[in-house]
Amino acid sequence: MKITRRALLGSSGALALTGAIPAAARSVKAAPNLWIGTGGDGHTYPGATMPFGMVQVSPDTDTENWANCSGYHHGDPTMMGFSHTHLSGTGIADLMDVLVVPGRGAVKLLPGAPDKPGEGYRQTYTQEVTEPGYYAVTLGNGVRSELTAETRVGWQRHHFPAGPGHLLVDLGNYRDSRPGEGPLIDESRIELDTDGTLTGSRRTFRWAKGRRIHFAMHVSPKPDRITLYADTQGVNGAIVTADRVRAVLHYDNAGAAPIVVRTAVSAVDMAGARTNLAASYFREFDVARRQAIRNWADTLKVVKVEGGTDDARVIMTTALYHAMIAPTLFSDVDGRYVGPDREVHSVPAGEQAYSTYSTWDTYRTLHPLLTLVAPDRAKSLVRDLIRQTQQSAYGPPCWPLQGVETGTMIGWHSVAIMAEAAAKGIDADYAAAWPAIRTRAFDPAAPDLVNSRARGTYIERGYLPADTVDESVSRTQEYAYDDWAMATLAQKAGAKEDADRLRLRSRNYRNVLDPAIGLARPKFADGSWLKPYDPIQLGHTKRYRDFTEANGWQTTFLNQHDLYGQIAHFGGDAKFASRLDALFAAPSTLPKDAPPDISGLLGQYAHGNEPDQHVPYLYAYVGQPWKTQALVRKLLDTMYRNAPDGIIGNDDCGQMSAWFVMSALGFYPVDPVAAVYVFGSPLFTHAEVRVGKGRKLVVEAPGNRADTPYVAAVQWNGKPWTKSWISHADLAAGGTLRFTMSATPNPAFGAKLADRPPSFGQPAA
Incomplete structure (x- = not known):
């Protein structure tokens, strides 16, 4: 699926949108359509x-x-x-x-x-x-x-x-x-x-x-x-x-x-x-x-919406359903289960073991969604991940499936799930997991799987050379994000020196970003950049692919946690914004050998795969959230359909669906570990979200229509809110978030440094 930027953003900044405009907000309950995702490449099942x-x-x-x-x-x-x-x-x-x-x-x-x-x-x-x-x-x-x-x-x-x-x-x-x-x-x-x-x-x-x-x-x-x-x-x-x-x-x-x-x-x-x-x-x-x-x-009642189109409400309910399937229960009724060491264990009384953690995908949105709407489930999951971290020879899990660590994809992003939960106040014994996590972080001799290939080289050099390591650019950046997550867990465990060391190391992502061209770029062992370089390509030789299910365009914006560091690395707000503009404006062409995972192209942005899914929200970090609003609304309208092929890529254990749920509510966790959400463009006129026992978040966007994607103003609990973001602690406490929507952008909203989202633990200013 290809969408041109011309169809997305007009020269005046207004958004060209089509679709039915409801006469009034409606509260008709939309039953889920479980055929969504069973066709195309969604890979869901109807049973x-x-x-x-x-x-x-x-x-x-x-x-x-x-x-x-x-x-x-x-x-x-x-x-x-x-x-x-x-x-x-x-x-x-x-x-x-x-x-x-x-x-x-x-x-x-x-x-x-x-x-x-x-x-x-x-x-x-x-x-x-x-x-x-x-x-x-x-x-x-x-x-x-x-x-x-x-x-x-x-x-x-x-x-x-x-x-x-x-x-x-x-x-x-x-x-x-x-x-x-x-x-x-x-x-x-x-x-x-x-x-x-x-x-x-x-x-x-x-x-x-x-x-x-x-x-x-x-x-x-x-x-x-x-x-x-x-x-x-x-x-x-x-x-x-x-x-x-x-x-x-x-x-x-x-x-x-x-x-x-x-x-x-x-x-x-x-x-x-x-x-x-x-x-x-x-x-x-x-x-x-x-x-x-x-x-x-009862489970699907955690989110109720009004307004929008009939199809949008069906997609919303179905997406919530798909976000509540995995991880899957793995302990028997007597508490026994098979751990990642292939041994039989028993869970403590009142707890459960789980399987089917697609962590490379789900740490981004699925787990943050559960932390918000199902905090008890999130607590159960993170306690299980802590146990698995202790039991596994490889430390923090990557992609565990029924007692087997498959090592699929790159990184060990269960640390991001644990760190997000810790940052948002989920009660668990994080210190118990820290020794195994520390080994993964600092010991180059620790056993590796495919997901952690060349970790010792990364520790030593600060990047992975493209002439010796496959997928070197993606690996460098994702290992750096796991450093950021592990720093949070080290701090939680009282290991302050380790936390400081990991925070510093988490900026290694910059070592594979060439500021001269404003793109991710393969770097060789001698420190030189790949030349000539075409960011459309997947690798510089048939032997070495430089990126994981992506190319140079899509990998340029993998960084989630140090946005102001990357903005400075690229030369400031204007240059960073122009790079984002170029991503969404580039021709939607791919090499013939591109994997099917790179799907849902808007320019070179690929919505059908996970590495890019936070990128539309990055305009908020350079004071241009109105561009985020336009993009998010367009993606909600075009990348999801009320049809069997209605998910533009693999749903990946609910990640694609969770993106729709959170974005349709009007906010998104760009960096889950930061415990904040960046505003986008709510899809409905009214939503009610259970955020814990007796607490309710209400999201209002009165008069919201297909032709009003822009946020003119925001109120939180009846008071003006000038920031383009809000904290998890605020939303999880319950309250009313009110958006005033408009057919034209408000460039002043969220533009000031003081109103931009925090990153790397610090505000923009």
Whole structure:
């Protein structure tokens, strides 16, 4: 998607906008549209889960393609069945465990080709219905299937036509292997217990290498018989073990009554799965469904909006839903879980363990959103991250998935999540995490993963040379931001000298910003800059890419924490502002080998990927917040749609959605660790936000319309507010934030030095 700057900002500074203008503010409740994100590259799924739940029971249309990272892609011609664990919005596929396939006729043990229904057990499908906590579909064989969920238990109900039918339970639903790799699944097992419960487990080697999953399944009514398979070979007895195993539950008259399947999972062992199943609150599908729907309805009440367009309100509610899915619960009902050391641990009483932390993405907006609207959940998450930091050989987590540190992306941004929580007053034992964090910060001999490659070189030189380290420019800048976050944690732990050292080191980002051209630029080991240099390119050789899912334009503004340092480095306000203008005005062209993650281009700004998402707000730091207002409103209107392809890039465990929620409310955490929000352009006329027990934030923008993107004035609790920002402490205490909106800019608002956002712990002036 490409948008020219000419369409965004006219020469007079007015914004050219289109769209329906509501006659008056409306308070009609907008139900979420869970198809949003299931098409395009959003990578979300339509199935049933609970807020931050352990189980995500959802249909799988494929398990292999990049489009199917969540297991589902809108418009795929066939469906495999329904599995119990899924990732929401990621760019890598995994999970999709314990696949259940309702079948009729001859038993087929393999799925077959995606475009050939009937070749295997794949089927066509129609009449899909999805809402928070519920999904239903009619399969090509005439079976009507329904899904719902409890926190640790997935429910399925299948309505068969009269006559024979069966359920296939497939633990071999990945392809055999990838080139140059071993099997993707091994050590699989299914047992038929004496009470009729089906239990089992498998080990997988997709993204999270060596991940184990266990399950316990209760089916009612009981099948007439069960056959077990080692791969595709039938076996006798009540236990089957092999790399890939399957079970088929046969019914002589499957249509006699709905077949209800309850499945619990555990990362610990099959006994843990059985305990989770036994703790299931309900024994009827409809009761579980009603409770799931009620739970989601209450969860989504944390933000209520009025005004705007019908589509905008639907997108807002859906974005909030997607922001409440991950991180996912990982501890069993008895408190046991698998830590990043692959050992079994137990959480302290009243606490929980979690998985699925996409920290490179979510530290930016998802976690700040939770800190504001769900502070108890934020506290639970940060306490879990502290435990994981203590348990992991690598210290602070990067991308942990079900007990496995994948090391995906760059940096170790869980420190940013912990530092943000500390800066905003979330109660946790940060000092307990500091020894492991300190090792990551200062010991070049500490074990590294891909995410922390060449950390010792960074510590020694202050930057990573482009001729020796891949993605050197992005790594240098993101390591520097983690230095900033670690400085906050060091201060919290009482390590003042370490904090001072890290703050100084956090300015290393400047070592890969060439002030002569005002761009990020690869630097070699001898200190020279790459020449010739085209910031459109991804790398200076095929071997070395200089940036992470970005190019030189997008990486120029990675810095979030020392904005006034970067402004000075580039030569002052005017030059920095012109660089921002140039970013949004540049041709939206990319090299042929650009990854699909670089999407949602407005000039060279890429909204569909995380590194740039704070950049529209940077105009506030040079006293030009009206440009921020214009950009934010345009991005809200054009980068999100009420359609399956309505998220311009991977939702990344709710990060893209969280950006919409916070920006639509009118403020954004440019530097989450700074504990302040920069104003943008609210999308609605009225919003109410729960910010803790008994506290409410009201955001008003009376008369706000599609053609009034600019902020003429602000009031806080009835008093004039001249700043272009506000603190977290103010918003979290509750109150009324009132925007006066306008069709034309007010260049005076937020222009004074004293009214600009603080950065690096200091005000602009």
